[in-house]
Amino acid sequence: MTTLSAYATRGLAREPLAFEALPAEMSADVPHDVFFSVLPAHPSNQLIIERSSSGREQPSVRAWPYGRDPVTGAQRFRAQLPPLAADEMVEYKPMLTRSGLLLRKLPTRTTRGVRSDAAPIAPVSTPPPPTAERRYEWASEFLGALTVQLAEVPESFGPAPDGLHITFYIASGEIHGPKINAKIRGEAGDWMLVRRDGVGVADVRITYETDDGALLLSRYYGIFRPRSRRIRARAAQRVRSSAAACGRAAVRNRASKLAVAEPAAMPRGGSRYYG
Numbered sequence: 001m002t003t004l005s006a007y008a009t010r011g012l013a014r015e016p017l018a019f020e021a022l023p024a025e026m027s028a029d030v031p032h033d034v035f036f037s038v039l040p041a042h043p044s045n046q047l048i049i050e051r052s053s054s055g056r057e058q059p060s061v062r063a064w065p066y067g068r069d070p071v072t073g074a075q076r077f078r079a080q081l082p083p084l085a086a087d088e089m090v091e092y093k094p095m096l097t098r099s100g101l102l103l104r105k106l107p108t109r110t111t112r113g114v115r116s117d118a119a120p121i122a123p124v125s126t127p128p129p130p131t132a133e134r135r136y137e138w139a140s141e142f143l144g145a146l147t148v149q150l151a152e153v154p155e156s157f158g159p160a161p162d163g164l165h166i167t168f169y170i171a172s173g174e175i176h177g178p179k180i181n182a183k184i185r186g187e188a189g190d191w192m193l194v195r196r197d198g199v200g201v202a203d204v205r206i207t208y209e210t211d212d213g214a215l216l217l218s219r220y221y222g223i224f225r226p227r228s229r230r231i232r233a234r235a236a237q238r239v240r241s242s243a244a245a246c247g248r249a250a251v252r253n254r255a256s257k258l259a260v261a262e263p264a265a266m267p268r269g270g271s272r273y274y275g
Contacts, residue, residue, distance in 0.1 A: 036076065053090045061079050084112070099201070100225045144175045
């Protein structure tokens with residue numbers, strides 16, 4: 001068996017160890033720094049390491065972004081594993097997620113904590129430092145303050161296979177600032193989806209008309225995801241229980257708004273339009 005005595009004493013002073021190279025025994029009472037490489041890379045990827053000790057679940061560890069692999073382009077994550085007690089056996093289960101959904105379960109590793117005086121020294125491989133260059137310069141600039149007036153009652157329907165759909169319409173609004181002065185034109189709003197797992201996905205679309213008559217389309221998205229699993233489960237249950245009521249109300253609303261449009265003088269062989 002190989003161990004990680006020499007590496008463990010260095011902490012974060014040097015490059016972390018690849019998770020797949022985690023030895024079967026590690027020094028106890030010392031945190032260990034590891035990194036992961038995942039494909040495909042995506043800015044919204046998140047990596048969470050679930051832990052179990054002697055069959056009992058332990059608090060998970062969240063990894064942070066650690067650049068890209070200069071050769072393969074794989075996305076890297078780095079995490080510090082909590083110290084192990086002597087003779088403690090821990091199983092690590094990395095989970096790759098995106099927007100609250102599980103993408104992939106990475107291979108698990110199991111290791112045991114040993115006393116430092118009993119742990120032999122193992123060689124440590126140091127990966128090459130990343131050499132990727134930044135493609136974009138990120139910056140923010142104040143454009144203006146947006147004020148909107150929402151419609152009194154949002155429109156909702158569901159539950160659909162993907163969750164509950166709620167549309168918050170914007171009745172009117174305007175934006176004023178050093179970079180833009182405009183008013184909201186036409187129907188705008190947030191076509192939000194509340195998924196069955198309790199995660200909300202915003203889809204906002206607004207058309208602005210500037211003072212000089214230019215039209216600007218603005219569209220952006222957002223994710224509302226509670227950190228706690230218990231809160232997500234509770235929100236999902238509320239969505240499922242309220243979705244049916246919202247769906248019935250939406251059906252009644254749609255029924256009350258049903259209309260038939262016909263031309264004043266229909267030509268021979270003409271068609272009727274139902275909306």
